Structure formats: C-alpha cells, structure tokens
Amino acid sequence: xxxxxxxxxxxxxxxxxxxxxxxxxxxxxxxxxxxxxxxxxxxxxxxxxxxxxxxxxxxxxxxxxxxxxxxxxxxxxxxxxxxxxxxxxxxxxxxxxxxxxxxxxxxxxxxxxxxxxxxxxxxxxxxxxxxxxxxxxxxxxxxxxxxxxxxxxxxxxxxxxxxxxxxxxxxxxxxxxxxxxxxxxxxxxxxxxxxxxxxxxxxxx
Numbered sequence: 567x568x569x570x571x572x573x574x575x576x577x578x579x580x581x582x583x584x585x586x587x588x589x590x591x592x593x594x595x596x597x598x599x600x601x602x603x604x605x606x607x608x609x610x611x612x613x614x615x616x617x618x619x620x621x622x623x624x625x626x627x628x629x630x631x632x633x634x635x636x637x638x639x640x641x642x643x644x645x646x647x648x649x650x651x652x653x654x655x656x657x658x659x660x661x662x663x664x665x666x667x668x669x670x671x672x673x674x675x676x677x678x679x680x681x682x683x684x685x686x687x688x689x690x691x692x693x694x695x696x697x698x699x700x701x702x703x704x705x706x707x708x709x710x711x712x713x714x715x716x717x718x719x720x721x722x723x724x725x726x727x728x729x730x731x732x733x734x735x736x737x738x739x740x741x742x743x744x745x746x747x748x749x750x751x752x753x754x755x756x757x758x759x760x761x762x763x764x765x766x767x768x769x770x771x
Contacts, residue, residue: 675720
C-alpha cells in the first residue's frame with residue numbers, strides 16, 4: 567500500500583507579500599531587489615561602528631540588519647543577500663564595519679556567521695516564527711548564537727587567543743547591545759504583521 571506525501575502550506579514571510587499578485591517576472595525582479603536591498607541595508611548599518619580600545623571587534627548595527635533582513639526575506643533570499651554582502655565585501659566593496667573590505671580581519675568570522683544566522687531566521691520565519699514575540703524571541707536568540715559561534719571561533723584562531731581571552735574580546739562587551747538588537751527585531755516583525763490586514767496575516771504559500 568503506497569501513500570502520497572502532501573506538502574503542507576507554509577506561512578508567508580513579509581517579503582512574499584510584495585508584488586504577491588504579479589507574475590513570475592515580477593516576482594524575480596522583486597527577489598533581486600530584496601536581495602540587493604538587504605545586502606545594502608546590512609552594509610549601511612555596518613557604518614554605525616564604534617571601535618573599542620581593548621578588542622579588534624567593533625560594535626556595529628550589522629546584527630540588527632541581519633536579524634531583520636533574514637526574518638523578513640525568508641531563508642533563500644536571506645542566504646543570497648548575506649552571501650552577496652560577504653562576497654562583495656571580500657571583493658573590495660567597502661561596506662564592512664567602518665567602510666572596510668576584505669577578509670583579513672579578526673572579526674570576519676562574524677560576517678560568515680551572518681550568512682548562517684540570516685538563513686536560520688528566514689527558515690524559522692517561514693514556519694511562523696515572525697508572527698508573535700513569543701516565537702520570534704527564540705529565533706533571534708538562535709541567530710545570535712550562530713553569529714557568535716562563527717565569530718568567536720575565527721577570532722580565537724586568527725589571534726591565537728585562549729578561551730577566556732576570546733570571550734573577553736568577542737563576546738562579553740557585546741552581549742547587552744546584541745540583546746537590545748534582538749529585542750528590537752523580535753518586537754518589530756510581529757508588530758508589522760499585526761498592522762497588516764487579516765487576509766495577509768493568514769496567507770500561506
């Protein structure tokens with residue numbers, strides 16, 4: 567006896583609502599614009615940069631951009647946007663923190679982590695994690711953990727730091743700020759959904 571698997575409809579992410587009633591060409595144009603726009607958004611927030619005297623890792627607005635873009639775009643567009651951000655930055659586009667470019671930086675691991683964090687946020691959003699604060703908070707925390715996992719590993723290997731020095735340079739100074747960014751993203755996205763008409767909130771792909 568055989569059974570046929572039936573794909574269950576998934577909740578839409580915010581990016582899906584743009585030009586939702588248009589054709590494939592319009593959807594393709596929309597997706598390209600969202601990807602490029604999200605990469606530029608993260609790059610712009612990276613210029614909000616504060617360099618601390620005791621660590622090579624700056625405080626920036628990038629993380630907020632990653633959380634918002636990743637969750638609003640869905641995992642495919644989010645992955646493309648942060649891949650574009652990383653690859654273009656390595657190629658010479660000066661949109662890393664403080665107008666820098668290239669990968670020869672002790673903080674480049676965080677940029678690698680952005681790709682995976684945004685992808686995770688987008689995946690969770692496509693399962694409804696962006697619809698309420700109770701669901702979005704765990705998604706943002708998971709994304710932050712991913713960013714730190716890559717960022718701290720790269721930092722330790724690049725500077726040959728001990729575990730305690732790695733945490734002191736790459737984690738402790740940023741926890742409060744990143745908690746605020748995660749809280750902003752976790753509250754803002756459900757608020758946007760709440761403001762939308764009921765038909766949009768209930769739509770699925």
